[in-house]
Amino acid sequence: xxxxxxxxxxxxxxxxxxxxxxxxxxxxxxxxxxxxxxxxxxxxxxxxxxxxxxxxxxxxxxxxxxxxxxxxxxxxxxxxxxxxxxxxxxxxxxxxxxxxxxxxxxxxxxxxxxxxxxxxxxxxxxxxxxxxxxxxxxxxxxxxxxxxxxxxxxxxxxxxxxxxxxxxxxxxxxxxxxxxxxxxxxxxxxxxxxxxxxxxxxxxxxxxxxxxxxxxxxx
Amino acid sequence: xxxxxxxxxxxxxxxxxxxxxxxxxxxxxxxxxxxxxxxxxxxxxxxxxxxxxxxxxxxxxxxxxxxxxxxxxxxxxxxxxxxxxxxxxxxxxxxxxxxxxxxxxxxxxxxxxxxxxxxxxxxxxxxxxxxxxxxxxxxxxxxxxxxxxxxxxxxxxxxxxxxxxxxxxxxxxxxxxxxxxxxxxxxxxxxxxxxxxxxxxxxxxxxxxxxxxxxxxxx
DNA sequence: ACCTGAACACCGTTCAAGT
DNA sequence: ACCTGAACACCGTTCAAGT
Numbered sequence: 001x002x003x004x005x006x007x008x009x010x011x012x013x014x015x016x017x018x019x020x021x022x023x024x025x026x027x028x029x030x031x032x033x034x035x036x037x038x039x040x041x042x043x044x045x046x047x048x049x050x051x052x053x054x055x056x057x058x059x060x061x062x063x064x065x066x067x068x069x070x071x072x073x074x075x076x077x078x079x080x081x082x083x084x085x086x087x088x089x090x091x092x093x094x095x096x097x098x099x100x101x102x103x104x105x106x107x108x109x110x111x112x113x114x115x116x117x118x119x120x121x122x123x124x125x126x127x128x129x130x131x132x133x134x135x136x137x138x139x140x141x142x143x144x145x146x147x148x149x150x151x152x153x154x155x156x157x158x159x160x161x162x163x164x165x166x167x168x169x170x171x172x173x174x175x176x177x178x179x180x181x182x183x184x185x186x187x188x189x190x191x192x193x194x195x196x197x198x199x200x201x202x203x204x205x206x207x208x209x210x211x212x213x214x215x216x217x218x219x
Numbered sequence: 220x221x222x223x224x225x226x227x228x229x230x231x232x233x234x235x236x237x238x239x240x241x242x243x244x245x246x247x248x249x250x251x252x253x254x255x256x257x258x259x260x261x262x263x264x265x266x267x268x269x270x271x272x273x274x275x276x277x278x279x280x281x282x283x284x285x286x287x288x289x290x291x292x293x294x295x296x297x298x299x300x301x302x303x304x305x306x307x308x309x310x311x312x313x314x315x316x317x318x319x320x321x322x323x324x325x326x327x328x329x330x331x332x333x334x335x336x337x338x339x340x341x342x343x344x345x346x347x348x349x350x351x352x353x354x355x356x357x358x359x360x361x362x363x364x365x366x367x368x369x370x371x372x373x374x375x376x377x378x379x380x381x382x383x384x385x386x387x388x389x390x391x392x393x394x395x396x397x398x399x400x401x402x403x404x405x406x407x408x409x410x411x412x413x414x415x416x417x418x419x420x421x422x423x424x425x426x427x428x429x430x431x432x433x434x435x436x437x438x
Numbered sequence: 439a440c441c442t443g444a445a446c447a448c449c450g451t452t453c454a455a456g457t
Numbered sequence: 458a459c460c461t462g463a464a465c466a467c468c469g470t471t472c473a474a475g476t
Binding site for chain 3: 008009041042043044045048049
């Protein structure tokens with residue numbers, strides 16, 4: 001951290017620093033001022049390399065999506081389209097496990113990242129080779145939604161309820177949920193991603209959809 | 220807007236105003252100062268009725284979830300668990316169509332709203348009556364994710380690509396996607412919710428999952 | 439070409455003070 | 458009990474000015 005070592009700023013350096021900052025302190029910590037500090041510069045200097053904060057956020061989505069594409073490119077093909085898709089999606093998922101803030105951010109972007117488009121493009125190609133019509137593939141992409149990229153949006157966390165103390169008064173209003181949770185011993189509470197989405201559950205939902213799609217496949 | 224008409228503030232009034240503000244100008248417009256202005260008060264007055272802004276956001280999630288529960292309670296039962304679940308979920312979805320900002324917000328809440336828990340509780344009850352084990356239901360909730368509440372997270376918008384002009388250079392890198400989109404004439408571009416999630420596509424994905432679950436049902 | 443200081447308009451939130 | 462004014466620490470962003 002000497003004053004002499006001044007690597008010049010660049011869009012790429014800014015984005016790398018933003019990803020590192022989010023990894024370490026969460027997305028909330030990614031502020032123009034904090035980001036600049038991390039780079040040993042002033043906040044205003046960033047604006048020479050980046051249009052505005054939204055641009056930074058779009059940029060780090062792109063960085064993560066490219067990371068996914070790199071990983072996915074190294075995935076071996078399976079015996080059929082379904083196995084290959086499954087392996088790719090689970091590989092993509094592993095990237096999100098390294099960037100826990102990413103699912104929430106991906107969900108808020110309005111313009112789609114080019115790397116994400118490329119990811120979907122290769123998925124379309126895979127399904128095409130697997131014998132699907134374009135129309136079916138289009139439906140499939142919607143059906144998969146964010147699952148195609150390796151994460152899913154959960155709106156409540158059954159695991160959290162199992163461990164946390166539920167007030168008796170509330171529990172009385174949730175007889176079915178409490179009944180279910182009390183019966184389920186969840187052994188793997190650690191490997192959760194985003195909104196309670198552990199590996200086994202993710203794979204269950206994914207296979208349900210992939211199997212359903214496979215059944216619809218034209219011969 | 221006379222100065223005499225001063226309905227006193229209350230937590231409920233604050234939350235109602237916040238929902239109205241988000242409906243009209245988006246979630247970004249919901250700031251403590253703007254919200255107070257809308258209520259004819261000062262920003263600092265809100266803090267008497269609400270702990271902090273996060274509390275307001277949790278509160279409006281609760282308001283929307285209660286709206287969903289009201290609507291769902293009036294849904295007739297179908298011939299079987301699957302049809303009933305389907306009707307409930309599509310009814311819930313209609314509420315999100317009235318509050319387009321809500322899916323993004325629901326996704327960011329860490330603590331689960333009581334109304335959302337009640338919604339899931341009744342879904343668990345329905346599946347229980349339908350013959351599912353608690354374990355299967357637990358899996359089912361994960362598989363459905365946010366779809367159980369009527370929306371799904373899409374990460375790129377095939378419809379947007381169809382209408383928008385894709386630069387030739389990029390199109391060359393996305394042969395499969397471009398091929399698919401050029402073949403698909405999408406006639407219903409209006410009824411989209413959140414991340415390109417039109418009615419037909421939502422139902423396709425939902426039915427894929429519900430059918431898959433039904434097939435797994437214990438006799 | 440690249441970076442910065444000062445400044446602006448806007449946040450959420452506190453606290454002591456008003457009625 | 459309920460509301461407010463002044464103030465604080467923090468944002469993103471501009472613009473003219475420095476090297």
